[in-house]
Amino acid sequence: MKAVLYSILVFFVTSSAWAQREVTFTDTVKPEGALIIAMRDNNPPQFLDALIGNDELLRLQRAIEASNFEGNAGQIATIYNGAIDFGEIHLIGLGDDLMKKRDWEDFGGYAGKTARTSKSDTVFVITDSDDIASILSAGFGAAIGQYSFDSYKSDTSPVSGTIAFVTQNSSTAIATYEDRYRHLAESVRWARDMQSEPGNILYPEEFVRRARELIDRAPNVSIDVLNVRNMEQLGMGAILGVGQGSTRPPQIMIIRYSGGRPDEAPLVYAGKGITFDTGGISLKPKAGMWPMKADMTGAAVVVGAISSIAKSREPVNVVAIAALAENMPDGGAQRPGDVVRTMSGKTVEIMSTDAEGRLVLSDAVWYAQERYNPELLVDVATLTGSVGGALSDEYGGLFTRDDKIADKLINAGELSGEDLWRLPLHPNHDKQIVSVIADLKNADTGAPGASTGAAFIGSFITAETPWAHLDIAGVDWRTDPLPTVPAGASGFGVRLLDQLARDMAVN
Structure with a gap:
């Protein structure tokens, strides 16, 4: 029966096309599009008249006054008159308030969500700043803020067109965005897609694909992939x-990027990839x-x-x-009380199969330490x-015994949002x-805790290995x-790890 079920489900595979507006930058505004205007109070940006004309600006100001718009952060109003x-x-x-990088990303997120529902092919975004870093942050915010996972909704209208941020430095903005932000936005969206996919669709082999x-x-x-025989x-x-309790065999996927000198030790990221966890x-x-x-978010x-x-x-x-693995109950599944031998040679008593x-x-x-000396x-x-009980959905949990590593990661978190x-x-x-009977046990007698979980991995x-553990169970969803x-999958960690690598490349 399991084999039959597998043969049916393997054909029911879909992936999000990330249907959303493309982010771009421009130095001109065309009336046939829609317009998003960033406002600090109820007055439009001072240079708006140069873009739309003085008469149009006066008419716009009267419409804004009639709307009772105050310009509070995140306030949105739409004028169709x-x-x-x-x-x-x-x-x-x-x-x-003075705008920081994260504030501009938030503004871009609001703009992206607003543009997603527009009927115009092009949505122009006008702000009161021509600072290139601020405009780029807003563009990135729009790219990830308009995300929606709707692969399985049959009545979803396609989203297309562009959201164009207006800046005098449009050529520079386009080039910088393509180099720095477009790939990052793509990766955030991809991670959210993987988190959102149901367990009957996403399993270890499909994740690898x-x-x-x-x-x-x-x-x-x-890229290398370890199968069951390799792992044995x-x-x-x-x-x-x-x-061992699943019909979907585990796999380990190893991706190597060689952008530095051949003699440089790599930065290694290891992610938990439980494609479905029944416990x-x-x-x-x-x-x-x-x-x-979504228990494969780390991967x-x-x-x-x-x-x-x-x-x-x-x-x-x-x-x-x-x-990558699927944790399922089965006649062949791992039991509480079992003892397993790890690659390190240490033995572990299984106190909870849910740990x-x-x-x-x-x-x-x-494997990472033995092969790569990170x-x-x-x-x-x-x-x-x-960890979610301790930190809610505001922070990921950081565990390390090294203060300098902690500082690097906390700084990367602040820069990345x-x-x-x-x-x-x-x-x-x-x-x-x-x-009592093995080298280690995988859980204390109580519920699996954040610090004991980190200590287990740390063992x-x-x-000689600089190491940190990130528990993101409170911020993944x-x-x-x-x-x-x-609401739903956050993709938390992609921006953070991207920023950490860039920081280490510089330093």
């Missing part, structure tokens, strides 16, 4: 144990199970990040490792619900994962949308 030649006029408030599509034509990239030969008993024999409650289609994030880095030709060596992410990562990080190893996982909060790794956490890190993040 034929005030000027533009068919649609949308006002978006900037507020009174789609990752190959994303990476296709990226320069200086090579390497002694990867931890990830094999997690995947295994330690079954999750039914109410909390459906979101576990999607590291693949998305390396794609952006490679396509932007950053001068740095990066390796992304996606540890599986740390198991797949234990083999992945050991300059820095960062693992990324939706590891524990407890994906904030981290450092949480403790105490020697007592190591004591809590010592097993597979050698003293949003109930309420943000200007640049939809």
Whole structure:
């Protein structure tokens, strides 16, 4: 029956075409398009008359006054009264505060969402700034802010056209956006797609196929995939144990980008890729199970990040490792109380089959160290619900024993708009994962905790390896949308890891 089901489902595969408006930049405005105007109060930008003409500006001002628009940050109003030649006029408030990079991204997110519903082929966006960095940030915000996962909706209208940000430096803006932001936006959208796909569509082999599509034509990239036989030969008993209850065999995907000098040690990202997590024999409650289609976010994030880095030709060596498995209950599934031997040689007693992410990562990080001797190893996982309880959906959890590494990652988070909060790794956490019958146990007697989960992964890190663990279980999926993040899959971590690689390339 399972084989028959597999043969049916394998043909029901779809992927989002990222149907949305293309972001571009221009120094001219044409009346046949729609218009979005950034407002700090109820007065349009001072140089708007040069773009639309003095008479049109006066008529627009009267229409704005009639709308009672105040220009508060994020306030949106739409004017459809034929005030000027533009068919649609949308006002978006900037507020009174000085704008930082993140504020411009948020404005762009609002503009992108507004433009998505416009009927015009071109939506022009006019702001009160001609600072190239600000305009680019707004453009990037628009690219990721208008994201919507609607691959399985049969009544969705196609979205096309452009959203054009007006700037006197349009040529420079276009070139810089293509080089720096377009690939990053593509990677964020791709990661969100992977998170959103249902478990019957996205499984380890399908994840690998789609990752190959994303990476296709990226320069200086090579890809290897470890199958079950390869993992058996390497002694990867931890990830094999997690995947043994599923008809979808586990895989490990390794993507290498060689943008730096041949003698430079790489930055290595390892991502947890549980394409669906039932909890295994330690079954999750039914109410909390459906979101576990996104338990592969860590893998999607590291693949998305390396794609952006490679396509932007950053001068740095990066390796992304996606540890992929499906955690299912079955007659052949791993049991609580089982003992597995990891690639490192350490044995692990399985206290909970629902603490599986740390198991797949234990083999992945050991492989990373043995093969690549990384300059820095960062693992990324939706590891524990407890980190979300501590940090809500505002911060990803950061664990490291190195203050300098913590500073690098926190700084990258601030620059990228994906904030981290450092949480403790105490020697007592190591004591809590010592097993009576094996070297380690994969969970304490209570629910799997964030610090003990980090300590477990840390027990597979050698003293010579600079390492950090990111637990993003609280920020991978949003109930309420943000200007640049939809309700649902966030893609959290792609921007952060992209920024970290760029920072390390410079330094």
